[in-house]
Amino acid sequence: MAAYGWTSYDTRTGGSHVVNDTGNRVDIITHFSKNTPGSWGLRVKSNPRQDAASLQQTSIIFYLGIESAGATRNCESKLGGNIVCSGRTSHSGNYTILIMDHQSDDTSASRSSVKSLTIPSDSIWQAKSILSDELKSPSSQVGLLENRAGQGNLHFVQKIFTGAFEFDVLFSSDASPESLDSEVLTKGILKDFLGFEEHWGLVYAPQEPFESTVHAIFSQHLLSNLLGGIGHFYGKSRFDASSAQVYAETDLKFWEKAAAARAHAHVEDAGPHELFSTVPSRPFFPRGFLWDEGFHLLVVLDWDMDLALEIVSSWFDLMNEDGWIAREQILGPEARSKVPPEFQVQYPHYANPPTLFLVVAAFVQHLENPSSYVGAPSQYLGDVSLARSFLRDIFPKLKRHHQWFCRTQAGNLTRYRLPGTSISQGYRWRGRTPQHTLTSGLDDYPRAQPPHPEELHVDALSWVGTMAKTLKQLSAFLRMEQDEKTFAIQEVEIARTDGTKPKKVCHKGYVSLLPFCLGLTSQDSPHLGAILNLILDPEELWSPFGIRSLSIRDKYFGKDEDYWRGHIWININYMILERLLVSLYLREAEFPLLTEKQELTQQPGLHRSRAGNIYTQLRLNLVNTVFDAWNETGFAWEQYNANTGKGQRTQHFTGWTALIVKILAMPHVAHISPVDDTGLPSAVFSKDSPDPQLYIIAVALPFFLYFFRRRLIKLWRTFV
Numbered sequence: 001m002a003a004y005g006w007t008s009y010d011t012r013t014g015g016s017h018v019v020n021d022t023g024n025r026v027d028i029i030t031h032f033s034k035n036t037p038g039s040w041g042l043r044v045k046s047n048p049r050q051d052a053a054s055l056q057q058t059s060i061i062f063y064l065g066i067e068s069a070g071a072t073r074n075c076e077s078k079l080g081g082n083i084v085c086s087g088r089t090s091h092s093g094n095y096t097i098l099i100m101d102h103q104s105d106d107t108s109a110s111r112s113s114v115k116s117l118t119i120p121s122d123s124i125w126q127a128k129s130i131l132s133d134e135l136k137s138p139s140s141q142v143g144l145l146e147n148r149a150g151q152g153n154l155h156f157v158q159k160i161f162t163g164a165f166e167f168d169v170l171f172s173s174d175a176s177p178e179s180l181d182s183e184v185l186t187k188g189i190l191k192d193f194l195g196f197e198e199h200w201g202l203v204y205a206p207q208e209p210f211e212s213t214v215h216a217i218f219s220q221h222l223l224s225n226l227l228g229g230i231g232h233f234y235g236k237s238r239f240d241a242s243s244a245q246v247y248a249e250t251d252l253k254f255w256e257k258a259a260a261a262r263a264h265a266h267v268e269d270a271g272p273h274e275l276f277s278t279v280p281s282r283p284f285f286p287r288g289f290l291w292d293e294g295f296h297l298l299v300v301l302d303w304d305m306d307l308a309l310e311i312v313s314s315w316f317d318l319m320n321e322d323g324w325i326a327r328e329q330i331l332g333p334e335a336r337s338k339v340p341p342e343f344q345v346q347y348p349h350y351a352n353p354p355t356l357f358l359v360v361a362a363f364v365q366h367l368e369n370p371s372s373y374v375g376a377p378s379q380y381l382g383d384v385s386l387a388r389s390f391l392r393d394i395f396p397k398l399k400r401h402h403q404w405f406c407r408t409q410a411g412n413l414t415r416y417r418l419p420g421t422s423i424s425q426g427y428r429w430r431g432r433t434p435q436h437t438l439t440s441g442l443d444d445y446p447r448a449q450p451p452h453p454e455e456l457h458v459d460a461l462s463w464v465g466t467m468a469k470t471l472k473q474l475s476a477f478l479r480m481e482q483d484e485k486t487f488a489i490q491e492v493e494i495a496r497t498d499g500t501k502p503k504k505v506c507h508k509g510y511v512s513l514l515p516f517c518l519g520l521t522s523q524d525s526p527h528l529g530a531i532l533n534l535i536l537d538p539e540e541l542w543s544p545f546g547i548r549s550l551s552i553r554d555k556y557f558g559k560d561e562d563y564w565r566g567h568i569w570i571n572i573n574y575m576i577l578e579r580l581l582v583s584l585y586l587r588e589a590e591f592p593l594l595t596e597k598q599e600l601t602q603q604p605g606l607h608r609s610r611a612g613n614i615y616t617q618l619r620l621n622l623v624n625t626v627f628d629a630w631n632e633t634g635f636a637w638e639q640y641n642a643n644t645g646k647g648q649r650t651q652h653f654t655g656w657t658a659l660i661v662k663i664l665a666m667p668h669v670a671h672i673s674p675v676d677d678t679g680l681p682s683a684v685f686s687k688d689s690p691d692p693q694l695y696i697i698a699v700a701l702p703f704f705l706y707f708f709r710r711r712l713i714k715l716w717r718t719f720v
Contacts, residue, residue, distance in 0.1 A: 003634030005652065006224035007217075010199065011307055012376060013192045014040070015224055020634070025052035033188035038092060038175030041185035045166045055162055059143060061131065062157045062169065064097065065124040072118065073097075075155045077147075081112050083157055093174030099157055102166040102182065110159035110167065113147035117154045124154055125334040131156055196220075202374045203303055204661050208668035210623055215664060218627055222636055223661045225654035226299055229279045230311070233287060235272050235332020239346045242266040247349045247430065250412075250453050255433040267345050275329050276314040280655030281638075286338060288329035290315070291441040294355020295571045295656035301362055302662070305378040309390065312359055316397040320348070323404025327352035327439065350431045351409050353441045353463050354401065357470040360394065363387075364477050388478065395474055399483075402467040409464075411456040424493045427460035435560070445549070445564040446556040448505040455505075462514040465494035469519070495520055508540055509550035510564070510572045517575035519582075532610050535576065545625040545645035546573045547618065558642070567648070568640040571656040573622055574663060580615035581666060584608060616669050626660045636660075 002020040009015030014033040021028065031043040048056050064085060066073060073087030083099040103109050115134060123130070134156065139146045145158045159167060172179045204223060206215045244261040251257060277288035278296040293315060301308040319325045326346035330339050363380075366373045370381050380387040411426035431439040432451050440459055448455050468490040475484035506512065515521055516531050534540050540551045546568035550557050557566045625640050629647035636657040637647025 005221060005654070006228040008193060008196045008220055009224035009228045010192070010196050011227055011230060011304065013195055014188070015192060015196060015228070017228070022049065024058065025049045025056060026058055031189045033185060033192050035180055035184065035188045036176055036178065038173045038177070039180040040171045041180050041188065042169040043166065043185060043189065044169070046161070047164045058161050058165065060159045060161070061145070062099065062159070063127050063131070064155045064157070065127060066153050067121050067124050072151050072153050073155070074151050075114050075116055075149045075157070077112060077114060077149055081110060083112060083114055085155060095171065095173035098168075098170045100168055100170070100182070102168065107164050107166045108162045110161050110165065113145050113158045114149035115145045115156045115158075116148060116150045116152035118152045119154055121153060122333070127154065130154065199303075199376065204665045206664035207666060209620070210664050214631075215627065218630060219661050219664050221630075222654055222658045223299065223303070225282075225636070225652070226278060226296060226658040227303070229282045229654065231277065231279065231286070233275045233277065233329065233331045233335065235335065236269040237271055237273060237326060237329065237331055237346060238267055238344055239270055239326065239348060240265040241268045243348075247347070249430050249432070252453065254453055255451060265345060271331070273318055273331055274314070275318060275331060276311050277329065278311065278655065281650050281653045283652055284650045285655070287331070287335050288315070290325055290327045290352040291355060292655050294358045295574075295659060297356070297359040298362060299658050299661055301359055302373070302375055304376040305363065305366065305373060305380060306376070308359060309363065309380070312356055313394065315356060316394060316401075319397055319401060322348070323400035324348045325401065347431065349408050350439045351405055351429065352439060354405065354467055357398065357467050360398065361470045361473055364391070364473055367477070391474055391478055395478065398467075398471060398474070402471060405467065406464060409460055412454045425461060425464065425490065426456040427464055428455055428457045429460050442510065442564045444561045445509065445511060446507040446554065459511045459514045461494060462518050462520055465491055465515070465520045466518045468494065495522060507550060507554050507556065508534060509548065509554070513572070513576060517572065517579055519579065528607055532607060532614065536610065536614055543568065543642055544621055545640055545642070546570075546622050547576055548642045566642040568625065568642055570622065570626065570659050573618070574659040577615060577618055577622065577663060577666070580611045580618070583611045584615065584669065612669050619663055619666060622663055623660060626657065
């Protein structure tokens, strides 16, 4: 398979999908159009590849399943090779599905057959395995399905073509004002394409220097595959109901005791639940991940606000009465079939970065500045009372999740309350082992060794700060004065946290930058210069391909599992880039990851110039990295190699890697200083700062005068 995926897609209308199948020497293009309420159409077109035989035959199998218990449909073959299936559902009423060939001078007619089956409704998701068994059945010829159409809840439609082909699948129901035919579908496909192009041009047209056609196609593909991965998931989940005391992880070597408790966990099924969600990767991670979802929805929100908020609501509907949301949503047997058994059970003391708060904060910023939104029409921007109603409904859930997080991930602050310290807030991720902190989202990112029950984690603290900022923002918007005051106090306490006495273990990398990324670094912070230095230093985090997850100087760089130990991840790079952009001069409402108008470098000076240099080159590096890998392989990737920039790990990873769509659409900022061949702004000192040579002289001169003072005095006396 050379490549596959959506080339254009809008959830409201439809789009086009391509499969470049090198193994079978055929390219398949499908056009899906929703046309009118209660109807949809699918056109399947194919052309043999250049290396295909002149009379190559292609077998296409289209299957129809209905999972409602006891529901069936009837399928039958008609004259001319058409196939008609009909049935009834409580939602659509009566419906028909017509499958028909398109014949022309360039396409062939098919040989068609239908195999109708009645199977347990909870087994329909195994259609591929069932098909394989049917093809091996004695009643079927090699590669051919037995032609036995009729009643059933699972129907396989096989079409065999010679050379190029084209056929339509047309769904019409009582809910549709008119029946769908091929002519109407043709018009719908064209309308959908033009509508997508116009919508994309308004929201996500790439800005200088990425205004080429290939970058436009690149942006549209990544956006479409993120949107095309949205799905509805249903089924039971598994969780540990034992509430073991050792899960508090307060003892030394707590990870060993926790592992022993998990081995004897009291696993129960919960649900069934349903979830409407995006996914990180359709073929490899086809389920919802809490840590990923907020990043996905930052892209979706600008495209279709109402769609994004519907997904946010679906996630918070999964929250239990304590405020816990399972970090990975493995709903039903189909989802579990993709997950190793040891990762299927969810634990109610495990947290995950609450990225959905970023989406809610961005929504409020759009409400405060409606002109910043140019996506699909939104009921919430059209009626502010609806927006307030949505926020009032979701506010208690956000608050409950925040309280649960603070309670279950609380750190032991007793030993930190020493003279000279100001720690009043501290948190640590539960579920930690010497090798991993999976709950943090950063998996194998190095931390203090061995794990200790009194350690605190900067990233956990930063996420609590983000929740407090968002809740403060919501409270202000909804005029909840007491809540606004409460969360403002917590935000200030977190921003001022500075424990200087206890031992600090610092592995420079994404954890070091997270307070900056989440807008917790104030404009007058004494740490801002050091943060920019860390980002900019090629011997630490800077690379020609993006910001490394771990410093190249760290002893763990590239070691062991090597997952978050140096390689480049687009989600964190996006947050860095956005924060740099906000720090220049732009209104925060236009870049809604942050929740306050807190421009770090408002005054002309050293930091602003350096931020501009870093922003411009980092944006260029990130786009080039992801684009080059996509252009070479046909896929977006989970991460990018810190040394080569090549895509690696999971392919077709159009989850948070799709943030590159937003990066392409960010404004261009002209360079203040030249760039060398490493992709690094060559002047660490900007035009607003002293010349580097003068700076060195100014630092060295006092030392020179001190050490050679006697000789200089003698020399002076000689001349005098």
